[in-house]
Amino acid sequence: xxxxxxxxxxxxxxxxxxxxxxxxxxxxxxxxxxxxxxxxxxxxxxxxxxxxxxxxxxxxxxxxxxxxxxxxxxxxxxxxxxxxxxxxxxxxxxxxxxxxxxxxxxxxxxxxxxxxxxxxxxxxxxxxxxxxxxxxxxxxxxxxxxxxxxxxxxxxxxxxxxxxxxxxxxxxxxxxxxxxxxxxxxxxxxxxxxxxxxxxxxxxxxxxxxxxxxxxxxxxxxxxxxxxxxxxxxxxxxxxxxxx
Numbered sequence: 001x002x003x004x005x006x007x008x009x010x011x012x013x014x015x016x017x018x019x020x021x022x023x024x025x026x027x028x029x030x031x032x033x034x035x036x037x038x039x040x041x042x043x044x045x046x047x048x049x050x051x052x053x054x055x056x057x058x059x060x061x062x063x064x065x066x067x068x069x070x071x072x073x074x075x076x077x078x079x080x081x082x083x084x085x086x087x088x089x090x091x092x093x094x095x096x097x098x099x100x101x102x103x104x105x106x107x108x109x110x111x112x113x114x115x116x117x118x119x120x121x122x123x124x125x126x127x128x129x130x131x132x133x134x135x136x137x138x139x140x141x142x143x144x145x146x147x148x149x150x151x152x153x154x155x156x157x158x159x160x161x162x163x164x165x166x167x168x169x170x171x172x173x174x175x176x177x178x179x180x181x182x183x184x185x186x187x188x189x190x191x192x193x194x195x196x197x198x199x200x201x202x203x204x205x206x207x208x209x210x211x212x213x214x215x216x217x218x219x220x221x222x223x224x225x226x227x228x229x230x231x232x233x234x235x236x237x238x239x240x241x242x243x244x
Contacts, residue, residue, distance in 0.1 A: 048072070059084070060104075066090075073097035080104045082128070091116035102126045106152065109133055115140040126150040130175065137162040146170070154178050154199060166191055173197045182206050186214035207235040209244035 049068035050059035057076050059068060061083035071079070073096050082104045091114040094100065100121050106128040115138035118124065124145050134156040142148070142164035151165065154175040161184040165174065171192050177199040183206055189195065198218065205211055212235045 056080070067093040071097075073100065076100055078102040078104075082106045082108070084108050086110055087112075089113035089117040091119065093117060094121060097121065098123065100124055104128045106130045106132070111135065113137065113141065117141060118145060121145060122147065124148055126152075128152045129156070131155045133157055135159065137164070139163060143167055149173065149194075151175070161185070161188055163188070168192065170194050175199045176203070178202045180204055183208075183210060184214055186210055186217050189214070189217055205235075211235045212244045 047070060049064075049070050050057055050062065052058045053072050053076075055075055056078040057071060057080065059071070059079070059081045062068075064081070064084040064086060066086060067081065067089065073079075073094070076097055077099055079094075079097070079100060079102070083106075086105070086108040087110060089105075089110060089112070094103070094117065098120060101123055103121070103124060103126070107130075110129065110132040111134065113134075118127070118141065122144065125147055127145070127148060127150070130152040131154075134153070135158065137158070142151075142162065145168060147170060148168050149170050150173045151168065151171060152173075152175045153162070155178045158176070158179040158181055161176070161181060165171070166188050169191060172194050174192075174195065174197070178201075181200070181203040184200070189198075215235055
């Protein structure tokens with residue numbers, strides 16, 4: 001590695017340290033006011049509707065009520081939109097963000113989303129929708145997210161298990177705790193052969209034979225699979241006098 005490369009890496013790391021501490025002065029240049037600067041290999045300009053538009057784009061806690069228009073998404077791999085006041089996700093919100101791998105939408109006020117919201121995000125690996133007001137997820141919403149490995153849906157108002165999650169064949173982590181779900185058909189998880197962690201606690205699950213089979217599926221270690229459920233959920237083998 002040449003001396004020039006070492007110097008460049010040093011300056012970039014120092015700049016990122018300043019950003020992480022909330023300081024927006026980067027060697028005399030104000031990040032929010034600068035016409036152009038290079039961060040994470042992408043240009044951030046005054047036209048950016050976020051704190052920083054780059055490969056990792058920061059839009060946290062900015063008071064947005066919709067996904068802001070004008071985010072340059074061609075080379076973006078992470079988009080942080082948490083802590084805003086977004087209430088609805090539309091079908092074209094993430095258009096042309098084909099390289100996106102991580103999408104953070106937690107701690108908003110999201111109640112509804114179009115079924116085509118995530119269409120085109122074929123490289124998405126992590127989707128954070130926790131701590132919102134979601135009551136229902138339309139069929140087809142997750143269908144094309146073939147690379148998704150982590151899905152966070154905890155602390156919403158979901159009453160049913162999102163059926164499309166059954167098609168997320170690479171899913172390894174799923175959080176559904178602190179919702180209003182009463183029942184999940186245990187066969188919903190049969191195709192999720194990569195699943196290693198799932199949280200269901202603090203729901204309104206009915207203790208019946210279906211729930212009993214669901215718990216058995218989680219704890220069964222066939223083929224080396226064992227799913228960690230965080231806080232254990234329990235349901236007796238005998239339900240209402242009937243042996244499951």
